[in-house]
Amino acid sequence: MCRSAPPSRSRRSTPFRTLTGGLGGLSGSGEGHAPAAGKMAPGSAKEKNGTRESSSNVSVHNPHLDSMKNDILYHFNLGTATHDLPAMFGDVKFVCVGGSPWRMKAFVQYIAGELGLADPKEDFPNMCVGTDRYAMYKVGPVLSVSHGMGIPSIAIMLHELIKLLYHARCTDVTVVRIGTSGGIGLNPGTVVITKQSVDATFLPRFEQVILGKTVVRGTDLDGDLAEELLQCGKDLDSFETIIGNTMCTMDFYEGQARLDGAFCSYTEEDKQSYLREAYAAGVRNIEMESSVFAAMCNLSGLRAAVVCVTLLDRQKGDQLTSSHDVMQSYQQRPQMLVGHFIKKRMGCPALERGCCKQ
Amino acid sequence: MCRSAPPSRSRRSTPFRTLTGGLGGLSGSGEGHAPAAGKMAPGSAKEKNGTRESSSNVSVHNPHLDSMKNDILYHFNLGTATHDLPAMFGDVKFVCVGGSPWRMKAFVQYIAGELGLADPKEDFPNMCVGTDRYAMYKVGPVLSVSHGMGIPSIAIMLHELIKLLYHARCTDVTVVRIGTSGGIGLNPGTVVITKQSVDATFLPRFEQVILGKTVVRGTDLDGDLAEELLQCGKDLDSFETIIGNTMCTMDFYEGQARLDGAFCSYTEEDKQSYLREAYAAGVRNIEMESSVFAAMCNLSGLRAAVVCVTLLDRQKGDQLTSSHDVMQSYQQRPQMLVGHFIKKRMGCPALERGCCKQ
Numbered sequence: 001m002c003r004s005a006p007p008s009r010s011r012r013s014t015p016f017r018t019l020t021g022g023l024g025g026l027s028g029s030g031e032g033h034a035p036a037a038g039k040m041a042p043g044s045a046k047e048k049n050g051t052r053e054s055s056s057n058v059s060v061h062n063p064h065l066d067s068m069k070n071d072i073l074y075h076f077n078l079g080t081a082t083h084d085l086p087a088m089f090g091d092v093k094f095v096c097v098g099g100s101p102w103r104m105k106a107f108v109q110y111i112a113g114e115l116g117l118a119d120p121k122e123d124f125p126n127m128c129v130g131t132d133r134y135a136m137y138k139v140g141p142v143l144s145v146s147h148g149m150g151i152p153s154i155a156i157m158l159h160e161l162i163k164l165l166y167h168a169r170c171t172d173v174t175v176v177r178i179g180t181s182g183g184i185g186l187n188p189g190t191v192v193i194t195k196q197s198v199d200a201t202f203l204p205r206f207e208q209v210i211l212g213k214t215v216v217r218g219t220d221l222d223g224d225l226a227e228e229l230l231q232c233g234k235d236l237d238s239f240e241t242i243i244g245n246t247m248c249t250m251d252f253y254e255g256q257a258r259l260d261g262a263f264c265s266y267t268e269e270d271k272q273s274y275l276r277e278a279y280a281a282g283v284r285n286i287e288m289e290s291s292v293f294a295a296m297c298n299l300s301g302l303r304a305a306v307v308c309v310t311l312l313d314r315q316k317g318d319q320l321t322s323s324h325d326v327m328q329s330y331q332q333r334p335q336m337l338v339g340h341f342i343k344k345r346m347g348c349p350a351l352e353r354g355c356c357k358q
Numbered sequence: 359m360c361r362s363a364p365p366s367r368s369r370r371s372t373p374f375r376t377l378t379g380g381l382g383g384l385s386g387s388g389e390g391h392a393p394a395a396g397k398m399a400p401g402s403a404k405e406k407n408g409t410r411e412s413s414s415n416v417s418v419h420n421p422h423l424d425s426m427k428n429d430i431l432y433h434f435n436l437g438t439a440t441h442d443l444p445a446m447f448g449d450v451k452f453v454c455v456g457g458s459p460w461r462m463k464a465f466v467q468y469i470a471g472e473l474g475l476a477d478p479k480e481d482f483p484n485m486c487v488g489t490d491r492y493a494m495y496k497v498g499p500v501l502s503v504s505h506g507m508g509i510p511s512i513a514i515m516l517h518e519l520i521k522l523l524y525h526a527r528c529t530d531v532t533v534v535r536i537g538t539s540g541g542i543g544l545n546p547g548t549v550v551i552t553k554q555s556v557d558a559t560f561l562p563r564f565e566q567v568i569l570g571k572t573v574v575r576g577t578d579l580d581g582d583l584a585e586e587l588l589q590c591g592k593d594l595d596s597f598e599t600i601i602g603n604t605m606c607t608m609d610f611y612e613g614q615a616r617l618d619g620a621f622c623s624y625t626e627e628d629k630q631s632y633l634r635e636a637y638a639a640g641v642r643n644i645e646m647e648s649s650v651f652a653a654m655c656n657l658s659g660l661r662a663a664v665v666c667v668t669l670l671d672r673q674k675g676d677q678l679t680s681s682h683d684v685m686q687s688y689q690q691r692p693q694m695l696v697g698h699f700i701k702k703r704m705g706c707p708a709l710e711r712g713c714c715k716q
Contacts, residue, residue: 062622102490149509162620262520264420
């Protein structure tokens with residue numbers, strides 16, 4: 001069921017790495033359309049100059065794709081018959097995704113400047129021309145894509161992003177979600193790198209409904225990548241950065257125990273009790289996309305991380321009352337951290353000389 | 359638990375109407391934080407000039423709101439302390455919501471022209487200044503708001519919209535979602551007015567997680583309003599319009615049995631079987647927002663309808679292959695239908711003379 005990228009004459013052999021799970025098992029009675037476990041090819045690694053070099057493709061798990069003459073990535077307004085995806089995206093190594101189109105444009109401008117690839121004041125064109133569903137920007141090996149708010153919105157984007165990377169024959173891609181969140185027991189402005197994404201009952205799982213049946217998928221994220229990002233936070237030494245669990249909810253108000261929605265049937269005490277339970281389960285922040293992001297990146301063999309800043313401490317309030325400038329500075333922190341990470345990964349000479357902007 | 363709009367010296371007495379349900383009961387064991395049923399005030403009606411006149415407020419169900427000095431509607435970038443919401447929005451009688459910001463801007467331009475309230479070529483300002491989460495436009499009594507894709511995204515918007523209408527002391531508001539969808543057994547371009555919004559197992563319910571517990575809410579929509587909209591379709595006689603059930607899913611690809619996502623573990627036969635089951639349950643189209651829309655409008659006493667055009671027949675394919683122009687013309691149909699409805703409701707003199715644009 002697993003498909004690596006289609007062969008290309010100009011491409012070196014890059015079998016994809018072994019994944020740890022398939023498409024997930026049906027929960028409940030097990031009746032109905034049980035999804036087949038993805039058949040994974042073994043990982044590959046080769047020695048080069050004494051160091052272990054491995055490369056991994058982006059995997060899709062869909063036998064139907066091979067028979068499609070054209071694959072229209074509808075919400076990106078891109079397609080295999082209308083766009084030369086390998087030429088446009090084949091060199092992508094880092095994909096940064098976030099809710100807001102404005103923030104993802106700001107990120108590409110920031111990273112362009114940090115990597116010295118373009119003038120950060122340049123008006124980067126949105127590659128999703130003719131649609132307002134998502135916005136996409138690219139500079140060098142970095143792709144920056146917006147995903148809107150909530151699991152369904154990011155899931156649509158990820159289906160099309162994974163297919164895009166597959167069609168473009170990308171290898172060794174790292175995907176990072178940079179976002180905002182509510183914190184628990186943390187100073188506002190703390191950056192949380194997600195260890196596990198947990199649901200509203202604090203379990204590390206994502207429930208995907210397929211043909212009316214629920215399939216449970218895991219939501220672990222890459223531990224090594226999380227540690228690497230934590231080290232980047234230490235390098236920068238500009239704000240607090242921690243690793244913790246992230247609760248992913250379906251709703252911003254009732255789903256996150258806020259007292260300020262249009263509907264609220266619980267007390268302040270109920271709210272505090274729930275947040276204490278979450279904290280005891282290792283939850284340090286709450287957002288709305290990480291579970292399906294982790295599940296889908298796992299399935300497609302993408303190394304993935306979630307890096308979110310906390311805008312407030314939910315134990316102290318619900319409303320976002322900080323000034324616009326403070327909010328803006330908080331929102332730049334995940335960008336700074338991931339920018340530093342990309343520079344390190346790319347072996348930025350300026351960074352090695354200690355003269356790169358941090 | 360239910361709050362009608364705050365009193366105003368300049369405002370006539372308008373007690374809100376009786377709702378049919380509270381915040382929903384907990385499913386499962388009933389342990390934990392059972393939400394209290396909303397306490398509803400009885401509906402009111404008074405005779406005036408021999409006709410029965412009734413008016414209804416927009417209800418919130420949150421006792422905490424009264425103690426807040428400022429209510430920041432964060433994702434709209436509006437607030438009670440920073441904006442005079444009654445002055446800005448107090449005259450709103452129709453709210454149209456849809457996924458795409460561009461489409462909602464196009465709608466306000468269209469309705470401005472239809473109602474003769476402004477030049478449709480005017481560049482209406484986005485009232486959500488300084489944020490890109492949602493876009494909001496207003497002309498006369500019509501508010502047009504985008505909601506992004508998926509249940510969580512529209513739910514955030516609706517929490518803040520309901521509070522906005524409440525703070526603005528609006529009365530007798532009708533809310534219509536105008537959107538796009540996949541059809542089942544219908545010619546592409548057919549407009550479906552939703553009778554019931556059903557989940558992926560074809561049940562008319564929406565599951566809201568509150569403090570980690572699942573609360574089930576009903577998803578019926580206003581039957582009289584649906585019939586009134588159907589009549590508008592007949593008046594226009596420009597495209598096929600029907601009333602049917604709408605399936606609301608959490609995902610566009612696997613959740614809707616598409617064969618063209620990054621992951622697909624089922625066969626074409628499985629897909630067709632699932633769509634046949636859906637059709638047998640009265641489902642005529644599939645989208646991603648109607649269930650929480652119906653549930654939240656029910657709770658707040660808003661008359662609500664969902665009017666979506668079908669872009670394709672899902673029994674015949676999954677990809678959206680029609681030309682840009684055809685897609686555009688389809689997407690205008692819900693706008694035309696709702697535009698006609700608003701004109702009728704407002705007793706548009708031009709419409710009565712038979713010379714209003716249709």
